[in-house]
Amino acid sequence: MSATRSIVQFENVGLRYGTGAETLSDLTFALREGGFYFLTGPSGAGKTSLLKLLYMAQRPSRGLIRLFSEDIVTMPRDRLPGFRRRIGVVFQDFRLVRHLSAFDNIALPLRVAGVEEGDLATPVTEMLSWVGLGHRASARPATLSGGEQQRVAIARAVIARPELLIADEPTGNVDPDMAKRLIHLFDALNKLGTTVVVATHDVHLLTRIPRAEMLRLDRGQLADPTGALRHPPKGPEE
DSSP states (O other), X not given: OOXXXXXXXXXXXXXXXXXXXXXXXXXXXXXXXXXXXXXXXXXXXXXXXXXXXXXXXXXXXXXXEEETTEESSSSOGGGHHHHHTTEEEEOTTXXXXXXXXXXXXXXXXXXXXXXXXXXXXXXXXXXXXXXXXXXXTTOOGGGSOHHHHXXXXXXXXXXXXXXXXXXXXXXXXXXXXXXXXXXXHHHHHHHTTOEEEEEOOOTGGGGSOTTOEEEEEETTEESXXXXXXXXXXXXXXX
């Protein structure tokens, strides 16, 4: 894997909903393959909209987006599902399948990828244990707390070791100890080669991955007009 290859490229990207003002304007930046990035900025800055562009839930109003070296703006819609399988996403609202157990929600990406049923139990059980839900494998989402649902959503996003992991406030519903554990999980996945993008308001979280870079949005634009990525501030030693 080349350390300099870009997995994501934005060139003069703008996003407008309906006829209103642009939500995102003139975004030009690149994310290198294998990098770890924190996306920050105040509420309303456009972080969730940017993430939607990254996982192809939204197409830009203008500009060029390349993902895995391919132009996804003009890509035929019938190719998008295959592309999305290369991306793991942790949504703020979890988006778990209500009628499926925690085990089956986590197993879903593996089943979609064609993994044999006999090969599912070990990786899914290990992932449940990692996020502290080994005793809740058969529980359905409605019986899980918000923090437990968040952990299932994260386990589902990382189980297939995606090439790109996108997480929108992934530690917002868990206690500090579990937040550390989850960030450690993202860190371990990143060290295996996955590019990680985490949107967060938690300034303390930014100190946990010293090698991570920071992309800051302010009112729909990059706070640094050159598009350069910054390293997060160092926190106090613990």
